[in-house]
Amino acid sequence: MSTRPTILVTNDDGIYSPGIKCLTNIAKKYGDLIVVAPDKPQSGMGHAITINSTLRIQKTSYHHALMEYACSGTPVDCVKMAVNHILKKRPDLILSGINHGSNSSINVIYSGTMSAAIEGALEGTPSIGFSLCDYSMEADFTQTEPFVSQIIEQVMRKGMPKGVCLNVNLPKLKADEIKGIKLVRQSKANWVERFEERKDPYGRDYYWLTGEFVNFEPEARDTDEWALSEGYVSVVPTQADLTAHKMLNDLTYFEK
């Protein structure tokens, strides 16, 4: 029986996307690979789970992993399915990505990639979500390799506290142009949306969601947006407690 660590790899762009292929190639160095990833793109799915319909899984061989399945559900479904049904045990490490596009700042809450990592952390497994801040169809994921490897090695060596995962974003730079890795917090920002209105061939309106990213704190020098803009890889320790703790003292009109 293998004594290598068991590494679960998932993503939100789908099991056949170039980002996850790059990640499985890197992850193979570190352990036995299990890949359970969506059978179609699931970007923007946030922490969605499938409870109103059924799930299916289908064996694939694209990653030459020890086990691999395409799953009809969301990234969070993939993690739950892998841990509770396919493996029937917790893996030693969960890696999600490499996402095609940024999951820094507020993007984390919309991100299927990061929700898979958060789900992994909730279940008590060290988990890392990786994203490349490059939306181009020709995005070169291989440039991320030295930093993805370095972060995986650190987490395998040092572990992660239960409930915490890492949100790793890589700038759109060649590997030798990247200045290093910075531990930072999630930047306060928002998307200002615009709905692009179109008419279908039958004369009915439909809409595309579009938007513009607005950084509320462009001066701050301890955020992921800052690190990325300076040419660093950003690492944000991330967890699923949404409590606004400070408000527990400030909202005096409710009894504690």
Added chain:
Amino acid sequence: MSTRPTILVTNDDGIYSPGIKCLTNIAKKYGDLIVVAPDKPQSGMGHAITINSTLRIQKTSYHHALMEYACSGTPVDCVKMAVNHILKKRPDLILSGINHGSNSSINVIYSGTMSAAIEGALEGTPSIGFSLCDYSMEADFTQTEPFVSQIIEQVMRKGMPKGVCLNVNLPKLKADEIKGIKLVRQSKANWVERFEERKDPYGRDYYWLTGEFVNFEPEARDTDEWALSEGYVSVVPTQADLTAHKMLNDLTYFEK
């Protein structure tokens, strides 16, 4: 022109569900109603948004609101669509719910109801998500009325800090059995999943996600799970910063 506040109401169970009907009936007392809610159940959608397909909206009249639309998207899509396309301005208040089932503790991250409220807060509007901890088909939402009204009145009078919303859960009790309202934090908990395996009529496997809720801190007396178990309405101030701030000092193997 009306000088009454503009109140946007949404949910995740769908625009025709009993919980949102109860909420619109209550909200009418406080302002002019705009209802934009999913055209079908969207439970468990978390902070999902629709970016890989188009959105549609359809006028409805079920709530006798000033404006109301059923939207093909997720709860977060509904808020974005309402604020940026239908109203073209921020409402004065956003209410989401009343959800059919609990959104306390870790449920908040899977919850479409709460994601709509978090999205509202991100956009700078005081926002409240309401949930009734009763999964029965005969759940009596009218029992929530005195507490829902009281919390709406407090928030309208005192406002909410930007970026913060309220996660309100109501115990499955008659109104006169509820002891009061408690300001508490999100309890640490998790779902331990089990996938129920079935075969379709064609012999292929499919799965239903099921699970059991596990409270990691049953002794704590400052959490939403505690408040609900004691017969209180729980109010958790909630925001979208997922940074594990303490870890910024603890994860010494990355440079700050």
